[in-house]
Amino acid sequence: MARLILERFLQEHEETPPSKSVINSMLRxxxxxxxxxxxxxxxxxxxxxxxxGPLVDCIKHxxxxxxxxxxxDLLLEKNLSxxxxxxxxxxxxxxxxxxxxQVPVAVEGHIIHWIESKASFG
Numbered sequence: 541m542a543r544l545i546l547e548r549f550l551q552e553h554e555e556t557p558p559s560k561s562v563i564n565s566m567l568r569x570x571x572x573x574x575x576x577x578x579x580x581x582x583x584x585x586x587x588x589x590x591x592x593g594p595l596v597d598c599i600k601h602x603x604x605x606x607x608x609x610x611x612x613d614l615l616l617e618k619n620l621s622x623x624x625x626x627x628x629x630x631x632x633x634x635x636x637x638x639x640x641x642q643v644p645v646a647v648e649g650h651i652i653h654w655i656e657s658k659a660s661f662g
Contacts, residue, residue: 542585543567549578600659607659608638615639615655622655 546566550558553574566572567586573579587593615622621642628636637654644653 542582546573546578546582549573549575604657604659608657611638611655611657620645 543563546563547558550563567582570579570583570586573582587595590596612624622639623631623642624639625636628640638657639655641653641655644651646652
C-alpha cells in the first residue's frame with residue numbers, strides 16, 4: 541500500500557513519472573521522501589508490515605538459523621560426516637547448500653547428497 545501511495549504522491553508532485561529505482565530507494569529510506577508526514581507514514585507502514593517488514597525478516601532469519609542448528613545436531617547425532625556452508629565458502633564454493641554430506645545416504649529409496657534447510661516456505 542505504501543508503494544502505491546508514494547507513487548501517486550510523486551506523480552502529482554513531479555513533472556516526470558518516478559522511476560522504480562527512485563521509489564525503491566525512498567521505500568528503503570523514507571527520509572528521502574520530500575513530504576515529512578508522508579515519509580513518517582511510509583516508515584510506519586514498513587515497520588508494521590506483518591508479512592514482509594523488518595521485524596518479520598528478523599524472526600524468519602532467527603527461526604531459519606535455529607532449524608539449521610537443530611539439523612546440524614541431528615547430523616552429528618547420526619554420526620554423518622558433512623560440510624556446512626561456512627566450510628564450503630572457505631573452500632571457494634560460491635553456491636552452497638546448508639550441508640553437503642561427505643558420504644551420501646539413502647532415504648526412502650533416494651540418494652541424498654546435500655541438505656538445504658528451510659524452516660518456512662512462502
